[in-house]
Amino acid sequence: xxxxxxxxxYPAFDYLRIVLATTVAVGHAGIPLWENSGNLAVQIxxxxxxxxxxxxxxxxxxxxxxxxxxxxxxxxxxxxxxAIMLLMAASLLKEPVTAKWLEFFFYKITFVYDFFGPxxxxxxxxxxxxxxxGHHFWSIAAEEQFxxxxxxxxxxxxxxxxxxxxxxxxxxxxANVSIYWNYFGAISLGVxxxxxxxxxxxxxxxxxAKAALAIMAVILVATTYFGPLDYRIGAPLFSLxxxxxxxxxxxxxxxxxxxxxxxxxxxxxxxxxxxIANAAFGAIGQRGSLLCQISGVILSLAISxxxxxxxxxKVRLN
Numbered sequence: 001x002x003x004x005x006x007x008x009x010y011p012a013f014d015y016l017r018i019v020l021a022t023t024v025a026v027g028h029a030g031i032p033l034w035e036n037s038g039n040l041a042v043q044i045x046x047x048x049x050x051x052x053x054x055x056x057x058x059x060x061x062x063x064x065x066x067x068x069x070x071x072x073x074x075x076x077x078x079x080x081x082x083a084i085m086l087l088m089a090a091s092l093l094k095e096p097v098t099a100k101w102l103e104f105f106f107y108k109i110t111f112v113y114d115f116f117g118p119x120x121x122x123x124x125x126x127x128x129x130x131x132x133x134g135h136h137f138w139s140i141a142a143e144e145q146f147x148x149x150x151x152x153x154x155x156x157x158x159x160x161x162x163x164x165x166x167x168x169x170x171x172x173x174x175a176n177v178s179i180y181w182n183y184f185g186a187i188s189l190g191v192x193x194x195x196x197x198x199x200x201x202x203x204x205x206x207x208x209a210k211a212a213l214a215i216m217a218v219i220l221v222a223t224t225y226f227g228p229l230d231y232r233i234g235a236p237l238f239s240l241x242x243x244x245x246x247x248x249x250x251x252x253x254x255x256x257x258x259x260x261x262x263x264x265x266x267x268x269x270x271x272x273x274x275x276i277a278n279a280a281f282g283a284i285g286q287r288g289s290l291l292c293q294i295s296g297v298i299l300s301l302a303i304s305x306x307x308x309x310x311x312x313x314k315v316r317l318n
Contacts, residue, residue: 008055011253012246013048014260020045021263024136025270025300029277029293034225040235042139043186047239049143050190051247057154058163058198065151072147078315080140082307083268084108090275091129100127111145114138114183133271140268142183150191165199168192176233186236193240204244217241261312266304273300 020041027038034040060068088105095101104127107113117128118138125132153171154162161167172188175181196203203209217238224234277296281287 008249009252010247011250011256012248013052014253014256014263016044016048016242016246017263018259018266021266021270021304022297022301024267025274025297026293028136028270029274029296030288031290031293031297036231036235038136039182040239042136043182043235044239044242045139046143046184046186047190047193047236047243049146050187050192051194051243052190053147053150054154054191054194055197057151058194060151060155062156065155068151069147074315075312076140076144076147079265079268079307079312080137081109082311083137083265084134086269086272087129087134090272091133094130098127100124101129104128108134108137108141111141114141114145130271133275136267138183142187146184146187154191163195163198165192165195168195181232181236185232186239189236189240190243193244204247210245213241213245217245258308261316262301262304262308265307265312266301269304269307270297270300272303273297 023033023041024038027033056068084105091101104113104117107116117135121128121132121135128135153167156162168188168191172185172192175184175188178184193204204213220229220234220238220241223229224231224238274293274296277292277299278287281289281292281295286292
């Protein structure tokens with residue numbers, strides 16, 4: 001069984017990450033997709049985080065948590081604050097600094113944008129930096145809140161509670177009835193799956209389980225897309241099925257690791273390629289054309305690859 005830094009390595013997850021980040025970028029570039037495609041990609045990201053981080057914490061002790069927090073802060077915060085600075089610089093070139101402008105950046109740098117930004121989008125989008133560019137940072141805030149509290153719930157409180165299936169079933173149910181299900185529903189389901197694996201072993205790797213998960217995923221995405229099942233319920237459940245289907249250990253792949261690594265700067269900074277493409281194609285009267293939109297996504301991938309090498313990879317090496 002392949003290991004990477006003491007944890008299982010799932011090659012398919014790296015390819016999944018770049019597909020999800022590109023899906024979000026495609027939607028933001030204006031290429032017609034299902035209206036929920038970008039959010040669904042985020043829900044799969046959330047379920048994957050719950051599964052992976054939950055798995056790490058289930059093997060951790062309170063003494064391991066300083067290292068956990070340091071690793072999360074270095075890998076997430078440094079690229080994130082680089083993205084914030086890039087967005088701020090671009091905004092300052094085009095817009096005046098207002099109280100609302102400062103307010104929205106404050107929410108983003110303090111990881112509370114998910115609570116205070118989205119409720120104001122409809123009324124205050126024109127007052128947001130670059131008309132709401134960077135709004136997708138709400139998901140980074142939600143993940144950071146999960147990283148903050150999950151270690152306490154799993155590794156600090158008595159294991160008969162924090163590492164029990166019933167406890168995470170209750171948390172998932174509580175998230176389901178709250179207004180923050182979009183933020184924490186898929187993550188809590190991902191942790192629940194990790195706890196079940198911790199207690200019952202690799203049940204999801206059994207052939208019958210993989211067949212059942214595949215059938216369930218098809219049913220969930222079909223019923224969610226065509227309407228019989230509420231998206232709010234179908235999206236997190238479908239996301240969990242996808243994660244469990246692809247959670248198959250394998251040998252480390254440098255190619256997979258690279259494209260998976262590019263996914264984070266791609267998710268954060270895809271707006272840059274879209275803006276450059278719009279400016280370039282706008283000069284020849286083709287702004288918003290399909291070629292412009294596709295070029296923006298491709299350019300975003302190239303820029304993200306550079307940022308990964310210059311920023312993210314250096315953080316990981318150090």
